[in-house]
Amino acid sequence: MTTNRRPSPRRTERPTRRPPRRAVVAAVAALAVFAAGALVIPRPPQLSAETSGDDRLVAEVRRLLDGEGAVRDRLSVAVIDGAEVRTAHFGATDDTEYEIGSVTKTVTGSLLADAIDRGEVTGSTPLGDLLDVGGSAAASITLDELATQSSGLPRLPLSAGMIVSAIVANFRASDPYRSTLADLESDARASAVGEKQFLYSNFGFALLGQALVAAAGADDYEALAAQRVFEPLGMRDSYAPSSRDGLRDTAVEGLTATGRTAAAWTMGADSPAGSTRSTLADMVRYARAQLDGTAPGVAATEPRADAGESRIGFAWLTSDDVTWHNGQTGGYASWVGFDRDADRAVVVVNGSSVSVDDLGLALMEAN
Amino acid sequence: MEYFPGFLALAFALVFLAAGATRWKGFGASSRLELVVAALTAVAGLAVARALMPWGEVSALLWLVPVAITAAGVAAAVWIWPFLPALRPDRPARRTVVFGSLNTVVLLAVVALFVL
Numbered sequence: 001m002t003t004n005r006r007p008s009p010r011r012t013e014r015p016t017r018r019p020p021r022r023a024v025v026a027a028v029a030a031l032a033v034f035a036a037g038a039l040v041i042p043r044p045p046q047l048s049a050e051t052s053g054d055d056r057l058v059a060e061v062r063r064l065l066d067g068e069g070a071v072r073d074r075l076s077v078a079v080i081d082g083a084e085v086r087t088a089h090f091g092a093t094d095d096t097e098y099e100i101g102s103v104t105k106t107v108t109g110s111l112l113a114d115a116i117d118r119g120e121v122t123g124s125t126p127l128g129d130l131l132d133v134g135g136s137a138a139a140s141i142t143l144d145e146l147a148t149q150s151s152g153l154p155r156l157p158l159s160a161g162m163i164v165s166a167i168v169a170n171f172r173a174s175d176p177y178r179s180t181l182a183d184l185e186s187d188a189r190a191s192a193v194g195e196k197q198f199l200y201s202n203f204g205f206a207l208l209g210q211a212l213v214a215a216a217g218a219d220d221y222e223a224l225a226a227q228r229v230f231e232p233l234g235m236r237d238s239y240a241p242s243s244r245d246g247l248r249d250t251a252v253e254g255l256t257a258t259g260r261t262a263a264a265w266t267m268g269a270d271s272p273a274g275s276t277r278s279t280l281a282d283m284v285r286y287a288r289a290q291l292d293g294t295a296p297g298v299a300a301t302e303p304r305a306d307a308g309e310s311r312i313g314f315a316w317l318t319s320d321d322v323t324w325h326n327g328q329t330g331g332y333a334s335w336v337g338f339d340r341d342a343d344r345a346v347v348v349v350n351g352s353s354v355s356v357d358d359l360g361l362a363l364m365e366a367n
Numbered sequence: 368m369e370y371f372p373g374f375l376a377l378a379f380a381l382v383f384l385a386a387g388a389t390r391w392k393g394f395g396a397s398s399r400l401e402l403v404v405a406a407l408t409a410v411a412g413l414a415v416a417r418a419l420m421p422w423g424e425v426s427a428l429l430w431l432v433p434v435a436i437t438a439a440g441v442a443a444a445v446w447i448w449p450f451l452p453a454l455r456p457d458r459p460a461r462r463t464v465v466f467g468s469l470n471t472v473v474l475l476a477v478v479a480l481f482v483l
Contacts, residue, residue: 022446030442037413037434042422071423171419171481258369258421354423 044259045352047072048091057088064362071259074098074351076280079363080288082343087280091351094281095237097250098349099265100334101327102202103283104240104276106290107229108209109314110297112147114228117297120215123147130211132185137193138207145196146208147314148305152194153204157187173256173330177267181210184269198307202273205315209272221272222246232296233289235282242271251277254331255352262331262353274329280349283336287345290323291338322364326357335360372412372419373429379405379412380436387443398455400467402444409437411474418482 047065051058061077074091076098087094115121121130121143128139138153145151156162162176169176179187184206191203209221218224222240230238241247243266253261267275278286289295303311303318310319317324324337335356338345346363348356386396386405396402413433422430454463 022449026442026445029445030438033441034431034434034438037438038431040417041430042417042420042427044423044427069423071421168480257423258419259423260418 042259044071045073045255048074050091051089052093053088054086057086058090060363060366061088061090061359064359070354071255071257071352072350072354073255075356076347076349077359077363078280078284078287078345078347079366080284080291080338080345080347085284085288087284089280092280095250095279096351097237097248097252097277097279098334098351099254099274099327099329099332100276100278100283100336100349101265101274101329101332103325103327103334103336104272104274105205105315106300106325106336107225107240107276108205108212108272109147109300109316110229110295111212111224112143112208112314113297113299115212115215115297117299121212125211125215127188127207127211130214131188131207133188136189136191138188138191141193141204141207143208143211144304146201146204146211147300148198148312149200149204149307149315150196150198150305151201151204152196152199153188153191153201153207154194155199155201155203157184157191157203159187159190162187169330173260173262175263175265175267175330177265177270177273179206179269181269184210198305198312202270205273206267206270210269212272225276229296230282233282233285235278235285238276238278238282238286240271240276241266242268242275248277252351254329256330257353259352262329264331265329274327278349280347283334283347283349287336287338287347290336291340291343291345293340322361324360324364326355326360328353328355337361337364339364369419369421370425372416373425373433376409376412376416376433377436379409380433380440383409383440384436384443387440387447396444396447396451397457398463399448399451399453400463401455402448402451404467404470406437406440406444407471407474409433409440411478413437414478414482 076092077088079086123144124142127133127141133139141151166176188207213221213224216224225240247264251264256262290301300314301316301323302313305312307317310317315325321339321341322337327334331353333350333354333356335348337360346360348360350356383405385394386402389395454460
């Protein structure tokens with residue numbers, strides 16, 4: 001221990017109440033650090049106060065989200081009752097672009113139903129007829145099994161690379177999906193196939209979408225989805241990029257559940273599982289076409305198998321009378337559902353990665 | 368898992384405070400370099416926690432807890448600073464400097480990866 005302490009005051013000196021200079025410096029430094037920390041106190045984004053659309057719906061959405069404390073920013077909602085469409089926007093417009101995440105799977109499901117109608121494939125076509133998966137267990141999985149989430153494939157390929165990528169992406173708010181078609185096929189060849197029961201699988205839907213691209217002889221999934229679903233429905237602002245180069249100028253970044261800016265999920269060869277970007281106006285066209293049965297491949301909405309407490313068609317889940325799907329990416333969340341008996345559909349698209357399932361269901365049930 | 372960065376920030380702030388305020392073996396800093404490394408670690412922990420914690424789910428006021436501990440650590444560090452040697456006298460200087468440098472590089476990498 002060094003001993004360069006200040007000498008004690010001599011008895012002859014008058015005692016002083018002033019603290020040593022070092023104590024003052026220490027206190028000032030501590031206060032400065034605390035003040036700096038207080039200045040940068042986290043301020044999670046809140047639902048935008050800039051609203052437009054139907055005043056009653058705006059108030060209803062506010063009420064339903066009140067007190068949840070989650071990170072919100074941009075949010076758009078549509079409630080379709082027969083011919084009437086009510087919309088509510090928070091910090092957004094009809095044309096604001098959102099990632100719809102796994103709602104993309106319903107597009108892929110529609111593509112399967114449409115391809116069956118065209119005679120390109122059947123539900124029992126094995127994956128091995130369309131993709132290079134050799135004689136692996138995955139080769140015998142049918143398109144029907146992939147579309148009803150009962151293929152026996154895991155949620156994601158269980159490769160070390162994918163696991164590390166998922167963990168890093170979770171903390172970096174980046175896109176964890178970077179596979180090429182060759183990677184996807186290689187993962188399928190290496191993958192074990194479990195029980196043929198409901199198990200939600202992004203991997204399975206990526207393979208399904210790529211198989212349909214091969215069956216149709218299309219350039220890629222983006223082209224196939226545009227040609228057979230988006231263009232027939234007039235969804236001009238919807239697209240399914242598979243790389244950052246494919247992003248349009250309208251693409252804006254969403255927020256993670258912690259309020260960080262999240263990179264766009266374009267997902268490479270996994271794009272059929274979740275890379276679609278769309279607007280509320282386009283999703284209203286999509287939901288309305290599902291509701292009135294005019295959507296391409298609308299047979300995808302018909303329940304075909306059990307999925308826990310729900311039933312599942314080609315991607316579309318049916319719980320009670322509501323047929324729905326949700327989506328979540330690094331920076332977005334979405335929910336689309338409809339009830340043909342009630343003649344109602346609801347679309348919720350959200351610019352942060354915080355679930356909107358409860359909001360969507362509540363709006364389906366609201367009077 | 369999602370609250371882990373917050374616990375980490377708290378732990379690093381406490382380690383920094385202990386480095387300046389205690390003489391316990393293994394906790395108290397033996398050199399100014401160790402004190403600086405502890406301070407940088409605490410700041411890096413705060414930066415990562417600020418970026419990764421789900422602040423929408425917990426009160427943002429909790430942020431002030433590790434900040435206050437770090438501030439107390441700064442006060443303790445200022446107080447103890449004159450009494451510490453620049454480097455630990457019982458270890459080769461090169462080893463201490465290399466360790467401190469490596470530690471700093473790792474911290475910068477973590478901050479760059481998860482915060483920037």
